[in-house]
Amino acid sequence: MNTAEVKKKFNKKSVLALAVCAILVISIVLADFAASRSEFSDTTIAMGTVVSLRLFGSEGEEAAAAIEENINETEKALLSWREKDSDVNRINSSAGTAASVSTETVEIINKALDVSRNCEGVFDITVGKLTDLWDFGGEGQRLPGDDEIAEALGTVSYSSVKITDTTVLTADNQKLDLGAVGKGAACDRVRDYLSSTSTDSAVISVGGSLLLYGDRSFNIGIVNPENDKASMGTLKLSDTCVSTSGSYEKFFEKDGKVYHHILDAHTGHPADSRLSSVTVVCSSGTLSDALSTACYILGYNDSLALLKNYDAEAVFIFKDNTVRVTDGLENKFTLTDESFVIKE
Template sequence: MLRNLLWGASLASISIALSGCQPAERVEVLTGPTMGSTYTIKYVSNSGTPAADAAGVAVQAILDEVDRQMSTYRLDSDLSKFNQLPAGSCAVMPRPVLELISYTNELSELSDGQFDITIEPLLNAWGFGPNSRGKRIPTEEEINEAKHGMGYQYLSIKGNELCKERDLKLDLNSIAAGYTVDRIGKRFEELGISSYLIEVTGEIIAKGKKHDGSPWRIAIEQPVDNGERVVQRILELDGWGVNTSGDYRNYFEEDGIRFSHTLNPKTGVPVAHNLAAVTVIDRSALVADALGTVLLVLGLDEGMEFSKQHDVAALFVVREGDTFVTYTSPKFTERFPEGE
């Protein structure tokens, strides 16, 4: 994704900012740290919705649960405990973890192995993983060794247990934030909050209208290498999740060659195409999050074909010389026509 999620940050504090002078309807804002980054949530509050402090407690409960179940940066999480087990082991896992792994395995099959949550050894070999020793070009032997410790096909679910044939290290960071966004949105609906914009480490979902009747809007940025923030498109969202994945912030260069943190699980090396970023829009932030990774690995040509086959709304930003050129899938053009 645009970032490697760093787990283990304190999730205890929530900063709550109230907007305006308490009119009948107003926008409440919740912010705080999570997953090594931050979250920002806005929702329309009225007499039928929870106060900001109560909504903040509900949000924190979800963040704590995700951290407790899926963190790879705390040794006592359910996922870390599973990762510490040897090959041939099974362990009872929380239902959300099993559901996510079932989904990722389906996506791995659908993408012919271009998506694989067992990729951590390869990330470490190239210096992008949690246990790496600095960014560098690994030897062919090191790449082959890392690939031998991978393989989604060596995972299986048996009832409430997760099993592994190989000594695999699972990493759900590529979808955890999108999943968390969906969970918070679902909880808000249960609490009677029907208009909101939820952002967790860059993954977004928005629904309804703001208190003044205007839509929730987000900006898609152009992937400029120098760190500038250049707006490329403004989208109005109502019921859509958004992910933008790119290779323009996490990479290293050696002998004038750029090595992206986006690795192809099948080849074992960073992608070498000219796709700089891709934005995916879906009703589920989880699905958008996962598909963003798949399309970034595939590149423009294969990614566009995948999008057409599976009705994915995607916007591709491609490097062409010193400029960036944008291409959109048919489904993206249908949902978000240029100029609207």
């Protein structure tokens, strides 16, 4: 063979070798990619609500079981007003004297109090006596009398709550209700747990409050407040928490008037708002939960400064089907139901 022919042969061999290498590399990368996307999904009930999980990565099934336990633990040890030994229950039964609680509970309460300070207390976790009175979704659900409400309102005062690293002191007769931050707080604890697992990414819903974990970006659907059959729009997000407060979740009708469960801590009555729901995106689950309630009560204009304070963003859906989206979410929100209109 002369040099020209040798070169041609060498060329063909090297091309073949290159091609085989390329195919091998691509297959390996594809397989690894697919593995990190191998999904384990589950729907279960924990913390008195529906929990949906979608975990991507290895050992999804084990992680899912552990997450369920983690959420139940959060409820039992920290937040439940049913469990005798939960932190919240002990704080409430020793109202007037300091109760010794876990640092996690203190952290959650601290965040909630901070939000109260920044919204002049329209959102307030000391509304326990008030929520007991209305008992939305419970056996004693009813329209309380004005004097009853006034009496309960007398115990509502976030500034009376004093906390240290390990203790919480409420005023005499005061009752804490962490219902408005519970699901978000559960999300935060699940996030902490997940970082110790081999889960690559995940999206978890605790009764509608979401945890987005890992690099992967997810399409989050915002429920249509009118008929919750499908989403009215989607948010493309990653690595954050999302919570929604809406008047459609729990309500009752009496004498032609609708009473919903989001109580204004100033008036003791359901918040009088032009909004049907607010969805807040914030890196802290507890905050996203608290802020969604606060923003619903405050209304659109007064919410903007509050959200900015916590580096949070939101989607506001008004009762007249208009939608407003904060600047940070403009590029991430897509309307999918044309019966709604986005207002710039």
